[in-house]
Amino acid sequence: MNDCCTVPAFEPAVHTSVKTAGELRTIALIGPPNSGKSTLFNRLTGLRQKVANYPGVTVEQRMGRMAGIGRDDLTLIDLPGIYSLDAYSEDARVSIEVLEGHMPGTPKPDAVLLVLDALHLTRQLMLAAPVLALGLPTMVLLNMSDLMDARGGAVDPLLLAQELGAPVALVSATRGTGLDSVQLFLNQHGGKNEQPKLMLPVLGNAMSTHRWAAQVSSRTGYRAPLSAKATRRVDAVLLHPVWGPLTFLVVVFGVFQVVFSVGLPLSNGLQDGLAHLGKWATGFLPAGWIRSLVLDGAWNGVTSVLVFLPQILLLFLFIGILEDTGYLARAALIADRVMRSIGLNGKAFIPLLSAYACAVPAIMATRTIENKRDRLATILVTPFMTCSARLPVYMLFIAAFIPNIAFAGGLIGLKTIVMLSLYAIGFLAALVTARLLKSSILKSSETPFILELPQYRMPTLRSLGLRLVDRARVFLKQAGTVILCVTLALWVLANLPVHGGHGPELGESIIGRLGHFIEPVIAPLGFNWKIGIGLLTSVLAREVMVGTMGTLYGADPETQSLSLQTALHHDLPLGGAVALMVFFAFALQCTSTIAVVRRETNSWKWPAVQFAYMLALAYGAAFLTNIVVTALWG
């Protein structure tokens, strides 16, 4: 359905012959968190795995063929970052199970590419000991070597190779340098199995491993580069008791203001353009039911969702900047105090923030939370965060119902305030629910908060651009599949049964009767029957609501000539409109989220509880909202 983050299913390279001993087929990428494994994975496979600048971006194994260096026959596995081979959290356990060949559906790797961040080699070498002890052919890649050189660091890769008994290469995944050595390594190890022949420290003892790593780095002439001072200077402001939170608030308000002041005109322009295009193109179709099906049904429904693409891309741009610069980890740090008061720790804030884009990857990202009960609580409250699929619904109803009133000398408008309030009530619901869970069924002792803060980095235009392109593709695909199907079905149901060659009045059609049948349930919320149909279809995904409105109001002769906003404005009381937005803030209308919660909790119990709880909360809150808004402004 709403495949916010799915990648095409991977098919392993086809091998007809039986695998001979030592033959290379599967290669694993392993290394500490934020050392650049996924960037390297993308280089070597030509794929576009998500990369960002915080530890814990990759939380599950991803496979791809090494087409980027012309080795389609080899499968590369990208793994979550680990500090050691002790599984401290769920994502680390994935890496260890894959390395040991215990992960169902993932072949045991025949060789390992160990990626170490050359900027912090001494500490990163601590992982080399247990990985080399696995006995697999291993190549050590010192990533970010370009930055090491630029900042005056040095290491002798030949000496290091001797020390480790494994080939070593200086690479830069972002620039794509040094990858020919990977190719050489893979070619050489095509037919033989080489055992490392080095003296490894006693495993499992961090102290001795560290001593070994320090000795190795000293013997190989490692000179650590000077740290970029920029990070500490920026943090002096962003973690400042006053300037830090203030900057954060200004940025958040600014983003929403931009979504309105820049995004809305873009949307409206797109809407006009698409409406004209639809009229012009369907002019070539014969007048009658076919033209009506295409224009009033499909085109109206699909384009009413499509017009929100600019706003969604603006939001993703903002989230992308947060993730790529390294600010996300700081946000988790600042939020720790609040999170602790509800019984969670700051780490849970990273998935919650990324849920502003989409709850599905956010729920996956909870794997970095070490405590199982904390993780479950976070999964259960994540869908309360305002994901981008709610944005079209909010934008449509705010544009239709909330007047343009400026406050603070025109700096902020009423529409922005309403939007921010909707985001705020979602966040509050998440906090309160987490507090309830953590003080009752999911009570546990506190887990320590340990978080590595990455250096700030300038996001590259390429990385941000790719995110937007990928996002736009997902959005268009959704509009062209789910929303198209729903709107076509709705149009058909709105035009049946046919009596004497004429379609029925909308209220008498199948969809109309269904709508009127469920109307008593939703009438107390101030909704009409068309909204009721929208609530049913939006269980698939929230933005289907907007497409449904587009089709139903397009199929009704009375409202056909009006824009969707005007049609809604005439057909729905203000109380019902605000109640609807509140309903969407709380309800779990997303089959993808339900599916991922089932997978991550390994039971139907939790998604069922979550769905029922969120529905009850949504109904109750919408009911109250309708009463209050109608009493005050109705």
Added chain:
Amino acid sequence: MRPLRRLSELEVGETGVLVALELPPGVQNHLMYMGFVPDAQVKVLHRAPIGDPTVYAVDGIEIALRRETAREIRVDSGRLKTKPEMIREAGHEPTQEEPAKELVEAGR
């Protein structure tokens, strides 16, 4: 011998040499793999706006810990490494106000 201090007692800008960790084994091991090993130099960089957690620089990286974790880490705040002992570590650029704050770990 100077009395040891808790890491949580160090002020922002202070540096100490780590002496011992007194944490549950799982947490302790995790921290050691992140660089919190005996003899490592730890510097207090920032406190979060409400005063907790705190960001520490260790082994060239920055790690945030809560007060209750930092109080179980013992440091010697007077024993700084002298120049000849010094081996330059990532993230520790010698400057005038912090003359010798480098970690000596390697090669002994």
